[in-house]
Amino acid sequence: MTEPTPTAKLAAQGILARARWHPLEFVFWIAAFSAIWLLPNKHLILTEIAWLALFALSLDLILGYAGILSLGHAAFFGVGSYAAALLAKHGIITEPVLALVAAGLIAAVVGFATSFLMLRGADLTRLMVSLGVALVLRELANKFSDLTGGADGLQGVTMEPILGRFRFDMFGHNGFAYCLIVLFVLFLAARRLMASPFGLALLSVKGNPLRARAIGINVDARLVTIYTIAAFYAGVAGGLLAQTTAFSSLDVFSFDRSADLLLVLIIGGTGYLYGGLIGAVIFKVMQDYLAVLTPQYWPFWIGLVLVVLVMVGRDRMLRWTEPVRTLANRLDWRAKGQGQAS
């Protein structure tokens, strides 16, 4: 084999940039996992943060990487949530991890089926269709109240211990560890996905679908794939909610949930995977604080944040994430990076 040219060596390093781990990422995950031991009395809210983060990550996959604007992402969250609750209630799959995977897969099937509806039309059409799908599913869940419990929600669900060993305790200790591990595993998968040619192709479709087609990328197939994957993620997030609360209600499909989710992701920033995670932390902390002050008027503050974000400019508001992003993407951290990436 001939020796690679200098440019080829540089290219070999450069192209791995997206796959390379930055020290801050380790800090982030070490901090997250140490919360298991350091913040034992906050585990209930941390659990909510963990599944919300996963849900927001799922939206990031389609919005941040493929540019699909959705106002009905709660559809898949809801499907996953009901699936997990029903599987447990009727004793079909009692082991939570397996049930969670099943819930994700069921959501993914729904995502796959509806993805074809999202291919056509402009932003507004997609927005309406996604919203419509969530509403239709909500109506269905409402109508089949024998199965879903209708407006009262699905009650009387008991969850078996995780892997047959770890009970969902009332302080949420095991629940949090469980959610965090699921989040971490799925995050790793997403990270890998986005550093692959598939991930690059998605970014190219988002940036310029016309040119993506002109270099032979099957745009529709890529969008269907990522939409399905994102539905899986959302379904798992919904499943986590159902499992940790042993409950599911129509509220999982609500428009507010989809809208809040957009805010969560936008606060943290789109297109670098950590946005949804950071956003979930900020959102829940904010909610915790403000909801105590004025529980009834909580939507007002959400609205205000959204308006201010847009008026000031998302780019400008999120400039604080820029160093993190550039570092994460570009910092030359070769020796270890090479080993990590392959």
Added chain:
Amino acid sequence: MLTILFDGIAYGMLLFVLACGLSVTLGLMNLVNLAHGAFAMAGGYVLVILVNNLGVPFWVSIICAFFVSAAIGFVMEKAFYVHVYRKPHLDQVLFTIGLVFMSVAAADFAMGSSQVFARIPQALQGQIHVFGIGMGRYRLLIIAICGALALGLQYVLVYTRFGSRLRAAVDDQRVARGLGINVGNIFALTFAFGSGLAGLGGALGTEILGLDPTFPLKYMIYFLIVVTVGGTSSITGPFLASLLLGIADVAGKYYVPKLGAFVIYTIMIVVLIWRPQGLFARAANK
């Protein structure tokens, strides 16, 4: 049966007046305004306050509802919306959802969370029977007002100087500016007028649609259906779509109450997939 048709038409007409402003802002200015219902809600509350609390006559209050909403629309446009016309749709969505949430919470704070009704004059209550069809007087009034508005709008857009300026401004902003048309003012006035109509619709509709702080959220999807299904290239499209939606909704609730809104959402999805430009849009010919 005919009564249902009649109620459906009244409901549809009302939807049209509520949503036509949205059709204009979306179609002409390419603005995704999810907060349109907030202006309608404002109109509704203006009516309730004026009639119930201050004892202002019904007619005067309706007209006030129009002007108050229009004024709010004008101010909002000049202060905020101008900045988002050029932003990506994602920003427009975020911004207008933000407004919806704020308006819902603000209405809750100011007016309380329960549903309110305006006192309607005696003359407008009850039914008249024509050819054996029972027609609510109030609904008849709605049909009359909204029908007249629809005709008036069509006339304004197609035949007046303002209409042609608006169309010019939209077709090509740069050229329109070159021709000395004040595009900014035209947009603001159009936006204000659309908001005013929404306010008027909201005021007229308190009786039929109900009025509570979640109004902007509850009817958002209906307005969007009217606009997307009707298409935005004319106002006849949204008009027909409103009538269809109104009749379908009333009939659906009467004949198949179990299915709820399911049918409407499904039809919307099918239409959007089948004709992304809207059911009544002319084939794009650019």
Added chain:
Amino acid sequence: MTVALETTNLVKQFGGLTATDNVSIQFEAGARHALIGPNGAGKTTLINLLTGMLKPTSGRIILNGVDITDASPQRRVRLGMVRTFQINQLFPDLTPLETVGLAISERRGDGADFWRVAGTKPGLNQEIADILDRFRLADVMNAKTSILPYGKQRLLEIAVAIACKPKVLLLDEPAAGVPDEERHEILSSIAALPKDVTVVLIEHDMDIVFAFSERISVLVNGGVFTEGPAAEVARDPRVKAVYLGESLDA
């Protein structure tokens, strides 16, 4: 001589405007074929039809004996027909390195690979590097495309197409608006394409057209006005008239 690409009675109407008017044209394998005509003649529209970005109103398109009239754009690329755009169409968030790498991955059929990290396939990096070197993009390969100067972006526009290793390459005014040094780069890389690649060039600069092409087709008002060997078309007084008429207007 075999025909690489041909159209029969191709028509495209935009409302009342006929942008492509009954065009039947043949491009021979390995041809250096120029497509000229005044602004608005329908040259870009023809390319859009050939590559599937627009659907023709009527008529057929045949690529190497295969009827591709109804084929998707990506299928046409896989069959070896690639284009560049008159106005740059690039990926703002990707770097030149990633853009070129993506094009090569797609060509090799690895594009849907969602587990392997980009750039870990053997041989890929060398191929990317060769293209970056050839188009003088090596020094900016890790910069975001959206912040590159126009000349570099134009080079990338052409480089991406060439990375697809086309059998038929359609170039829509590749050198338009490019500073002199980069223009030279672009032209020489086009000249260096393998002989068996069919190249169709749209260009307004007659010096480039005559230096490059063996055959010229002249489009006017959507239809083929005349066609022939370069030297013959150069002498045709009617062609000059068409262009002069145009330039007097301009």
